[in-house]
Amino acid sequence: MADKNVDRDALNALREVMEDGYPELLDTFLTDSESRLVELRDAADPKALSEVAHSFKGSASNMGAVRLAELCRQLESGAKDKSPTEIVKLVAEISVEFAEVRPVYENEKHHAHTH
Template sequence: MADKHLDPDVLSALREVMEDEYPKLLDTFLADSEARLNRLHATEDTAQLIEAAHSLKGSSGNLGANRLAELCSQLEYNANSMPSQSIKKLIAEIDDEFAIVRPLYKAERQRSLTER
């Protein structure tokens, strides 16, 4: 299941590069992602929606959450032409995917702390 949602090669590379800061990176990603998700829900402004989707797409891709990044990309590139109901549906899919990856990242964080 983790491979479908998180790229283990990306996580391994980040773990090597970040070393002791790796758990902090994961914590920062989770906190920032929650804030970006809140912005997706709170804004009625398409430009702000696109900006939040772009930001979440980038950080998700950088941390190996490829499906989350893909969903954010769909929102980023189609928000201008999508009806509001479709936007809400896509945001719900983004929420669902984040609900899957959040515990995976938390488990990854815990694993990295115990390996020290």
């Protein structure tokens, strides 16, 4: 279950702070994450990779996606030192992790609209 990789308290706090803007915040996170995953796959050099990983880490951590944020942090800090193979593997892990937590956010979005 992906729930353990999402900090529910962080999400609840966000919901309270954002109120009506919460569904939109979830939407933006999902859309941004999608495009960041593409950027990670296409990144041509360690600097670009590191920058995308950095912004991805920030949004993941704001949204309570703890494991996703941690994987992005590893990529950000290791972009220069890892072999291309290791980077591909880490980017794949990030993709898988996002795919796993995504339903949690989709679900939140759905419920946010119905409350």
